[in-house]
Each structure stands twice: as structure tokens, then as C-alpha cells.
Amino acid sequence: MSVQTLKGFRDFLPGQMVIRNRVISILKKVFESYGFSELATPTLEYAEVLKGKYGEEAEKMMYLFTDQGGREVGLKYDMTVPLARVMAQYPDLPLPFKRYQIQPAFRAENTQKSRYREFYQCDIDTVGITSPIADAEILAVTSDCLFALGFKNFIIRVNSRQILKSITDSSTVLQSIDKLDKKTVDEVKQELQAKGLDASAIQEIFTKLDNLKPDDHLNEVIHLADKLGAKNIRFDPRLVRGLDYYTGPIFETVVTEPKIGSITGGGRYDQLIKTLGGPDLPAVGTTLGLDRICDVIQELNLWPDVIPASTQILVTVFSPDLFDNSLELSTQLRRSGKAVELYPDPRTKFEKQMKYANAKSIPFVAILGPEEIEKKVIKIKDMNSGEQKEMLIDQLVNW
């Protein structure tokens, strides 16, 4: 048997799951604090639901196949197409429909760092209203999430497709402008030249770009986001965002410390739900790069205080005749709400039991030998500092 995960697919072992679960729980709490509720949709959809939505390039990356019943089906490609289907399938959903969705999406991409074939999308969207408060809430959620995750320095770049239209309707020109955060002005000018624009047209584009101002809608979005407490919002006329479907404000977050680049992106897309087969409803939202956020937190050790174990205490066993004492202790600690593992084999040497706790990153070990039992105490060892202290059972239960 090939004992490997597929390329681009990953196992999450217990230590990683602790970080992921913590990230997800922080994000959910912020989403729900703004009235967003969770939605989950199936892993498989009719191929018809998925196809013809995002162009040929996307379709090449979709996992499509025929099921046992002869149906053409496909694995979820993103969370937006299923959202459009949900809006069409349940016309009685009260509007605005504010939902978040944290589920895997599947794309047969070239694998590279932090890009996976099964990756978790984390989307929040408000469907059904054009009011700038909806856009502002997306910015406020983004800001609150980044602070809650512990990112100190970040910028939420905002712009609007409406005002970019005043420069050009050409999406190929916009694509070049979008590269201004990675390339120099001269490089972008050369690219535009290569695309057939003459020097004066290029100059005009840059002059217009430098003089762009937010329109009324975007001004109101920024004003309301500020009132909601969003921080570090910066109008940036050079922000374009890749996708064609945005119709109004667009957003992107850049985390500058630690320097990890863009981890959220979104905007208003008032036509898309309809284009995707849903009803004619405006929408605004953002996606958060969950995998990237989790990878970065682990790689840069951003949460040094988070122990990568869900178990808090390993109760060791001294000898076969004292096994019942350890079992009883583990039950008492469990009843007091603690996550406790009882070492299962009383014949295992103590050193090996300690090694086991270490290997599993369990932060504390409880020791209950004849000496402790006589003194009616439990010895607790802090596996990090190596410190040991004796505690009464009541102390330990309330610890």
C-alpha cells in the first residue's frame, strides 16, 4: 500500500490541530460578534453548478467526475458558488443573509508553499444589501480578526472598482497596475508598453491614478468602518485585485509585522450571485487565508504560549498495585473539568512515561507513589520548567 497522502493534501496531526482549532475559534467568535452565522454546504455538487462560472483556467483545476448513478459531479471549488446555489435554493432566507463558511475547497493547482489542493476557505459575506454599512462591517471584522489573532502591524488597503473605471475599462491595464506592489513603476510602464499603450497614454494613466479620490460610497464605508472600530484602513488607488467580478469597494490586508504579505482579500460583487445562477442580489465579503495564517503562526512561532496539546495533565502510574490510585486521581481531575490522560501501563518505567508526556507536549505530569500516598499529596511536575511541587488533592482539583 502507498502509505502517502496525495501531493497537495495534508494530514493535521494533533499538535497542528490545536493551533488550527484555536485560530478557527478566534475567527468564529469575531464573525459571530457581528451577527454572521455559520453555513456548511456539501463537499460534492452537481458539475453543472460548478462549471462555466470562473472561466476555462479554473475549470481545468476542478475535480470533476461521474458518480455511480451516472451524475456529473465535482468537488467544491470555492465557497461563493455554493453560496449562490443556497440563495437560489432557499428563497425564504431572511435578508440580509450574513453567513460565514469554513470548509475545504479543492483545486488541482501546481503545488507550492502554502498552496494546497485541499485547502480551507474561510469566507464571510453579506448578501442582499447595497448599504455601505455592509462593506464597513467586513472591514471591521477583518481588523478585529487580525488583532484577535495577535498580528500587530497590518494595513487594510481599500479602493473601489467604480473609481478605477474612471481610468480605464481595460482589465488587462488594471492587471498591470495591480502589480505595482511587487514591481517598480518603470517595470509596470514597460509592461503597459508591451501591451500596446503609447507613452502619453501610460503617463495619463499614472497621473489619473495619483489623483484618484474615494467616491461617496467608499468614503461612507471608510467612515462607518472607523466608527465600528476598524484600524489601519488605508485608501490605496493602486489596489486592483485580480478577479473581474468586483463592482464596488475592494479590500486587501497586508501584514507587515511579521512580514507575511496578503492574508485577506475581498470586495463588493453586486452581479456575481446572479451570474453564478443565484437570484439577483448584491453582496460584499472577504476571504481569510486560513491555511496561510495557521502555517505562519507555526513557522514563526507567533504563539509561543500556546501548548500544542489538548491534554493538560498526564497521570503517571507508579506500580501495578498503585494503578487504582492513579485511575481514581485521573477521574477526580477529569470531573473538575481538566483534560487528563492516564498512563495505561503500570509496568512501564517512570522515565518512559515522562518521555511519553514530552513527546506529546503534555505540559504537566502527576506523580502518585507510595510516599505521596502516605503524605496524602500529589506531586506535579511542570514539564517545561522541570519544577516540581506537592499539592493536596483539593488544591489540585481547584488548580
Next chain:
Amino acid sequence: MSVQTLKGFRDFLPGQMVIRNRVISILKKVFESYGFSELATPTLEYAEVLKGKYGEEAEKMMYLFTDQGGREVGLKYDMTVPLARVMAQYPDLPLPFKRYQIQPAFRAENTQKSRYREFYQCDIDTVGITSPIADAEILAVTSDCLFALGFKNFIIRVNSRQILKSITDSSTVLQSIDKLDKKTVDEVKQELQAKGLDASAIQEIFTKLDNLKPDDHLNEVIHLADKLGAKNIRFDPRLVRGLDYYTGPIFETVVTEPKIGSITGGGRYDQLIKTLGGPDLPAVGTTLGLDRICDVIQELNLWPDVIPASTQILVTVFSPDLFDNSLELSTQLRRSGKAVELYPDPRTKFEKQMKYANAKSIPFVAILGPEEIEKKVIKIKDMNSGEQKEMLIDQLVNW
């Protein structure tokens, strides 16, 4: 576009997600209290990993296909095969490896009530030890979970494949015995007759069955489970469980009030991990029927006090000129840790805002009109009882 979910696949709308999330969080808490940690594995595996493991019937139900890179792949069929792969792929995992896993599995089954083609499996297993404490912990976890979910009357039936062996080695005979909870003794006797057994052989089987006693291992499991606080464990010689691979104790839970039948099942399977392509390691575990548990809680309204909404308060808006007041109130409540939705459109009639709160099952509504602003209070309406009361902002924040 076909705006339908595939047959056997489901959307979970926000109200349902609240119940599911609560069930999952209760189960996780119990699992972790016994030192089980979470594992997640990919949705797709090499077909080679999945095939040839559970027989032809199972294979017919597997979603298998060829991906863009020409690889034969398949959707997860259960959590046990991936567990075996994980044990083989990471030989350095400390043993015992105690993991839980809550993820979707996929089977192209005939759809029927509470049987889905994408369903959530919820498995806990201890890999690497033969000690009865591992089996006992599975029983204790089961018992704790059922109490924590609020099921009052249940029986955890236990038996052992080891002792069933003393009656017969024939799995077709065992399959008939397994039906004794649904059929009468006479019906089962007829079935055995049809399978070619004569009357005296059948009589012998039933006499032996009635005289079965737990062996030493099972006695120790029951004794330890009791010490761990497990309740309602009953030795039942007529319990067989369908699957062939069990090698020792077997378990099944029957919930008698509400009358919902079997919702957990498991046992010891000391050969299976190796058979599935993993290393030669003993294991014991159980699966909890998460979808069935969630369906039953909703259908029978077992949690009448759980409000099917994650949002706690809808802050209504009285008029466009008072929108900022409502926005500010929503921010203050949010900062105090509450899940708050601000109604986004100040031109919407108050009645419609109340209808919206009702449709979304939001339990409380905050009202902030000119009268309230002058009196420096907020009116809070309980949407369930209809009661209204005025509160100072400080009271509300600490509410």
C-alpha cells in the same frame, strides 16, 4: 443551473449549525478530558489506500475517480483506513496514540432516513495497547458523552468476540444471532435452520449462548469502566456487531428514552490496522453516530432551551438620524463579548426589523428611539416572552 444539492448530500443552514456545533463541542470536550486528541486527514486518498480493505460491497459504494494527474483517487470511506495509513506514515507517533476524528465520509448508499452519502463520522480510538484500560476508557467516554448530550436512559451493551468464538466460528451463524434484538427467538431459529443447521445444533447454540460469561479481559474492562464512572453497562451475550474484524470486546449503545436505538458502536480490533496496510498494532475504539444524534435532537426537540441562532441581540435602528446611536450601541455590546447584529437599513419599518429578528430566531432586540435616548436607557425586548424592559447601558453591557 440545477439549484439542488445532490441526493444524499445536505446543506446545514445557520439554525442547524448551532445544534451541530453544540453537539460537536460537547463530544470534543469529553474526548479531550480522557486525553484523546484531534486528527484530521484529507478528503481524498490514493484509491490504493482505500481499495481491497472492506470487501466488494463496500467498494461499490466508494467514490473513486482519476484526477488531472492520472492518479487513481477516492473520497474517504471511513476514518479507520486513514488512521491505519497515518500509523504507517508516521512511525514516530508516541504510543498509545489516542485520537478522535470528526470529518465527513462518503458512501454512495441507497439514501434513507438518517443515512446520507456525505455523513460525519465521529471516531475515537486508542492504538498501540492491549490493556483493558483502553477498552474501559472507550466505554467511559461513551457513557460521559451520552450524559453530557442529555440522554437519560441508555444501555451500553458489551460482549466479546473471544467468548462468542466458544459457540461458533461461523460468521453466518453469528449474523443470525445478531438479529435477536429485532427478531424473535423462533424467527432466528428458523433462519439458522434455513442456513442448514439441524435442531439439536441450534438448541446447543442457544443453550451455550444463555450460559455465556465474560472472560477475564472483559471482566476487567467492565470493572475498570465502572471505576472510571461509566454507567449502564450491561453484558449481553447476544450482541454480535456486524463487522468481521473485531477480535475482543464489542460495544453498542441503545438509547431507550427517547427511543432512538443504537447510536454508538465499536470494539477491539487488534488485527485490522495491519490488515489495512498499517503497522501491526492493537486498537480499540468506537464510532458515534453524529448525524443521527443531531437529527434526533432536532426532530424530538430535545434541547428546547438551545436557541437556534448564534446572534444574541439585534440592535434595531429607529430612523436615519439615529443610525449612529444604534451603531455605537452595537459596538459597545460587541466589545462586552456579545454576538450582536446591527440592522443595516434605517429606512426599514420597525415591524419589518422585528420580523427579521424572528425569522432568524434572534432572542433579544434592542430598541433605541428618541425617548430612550432622552432617558439614557435602552429598551430590550425578549422575542420569546414578548416582555420589554429598560436598561442603562452599563447594565446591558454587564448583562
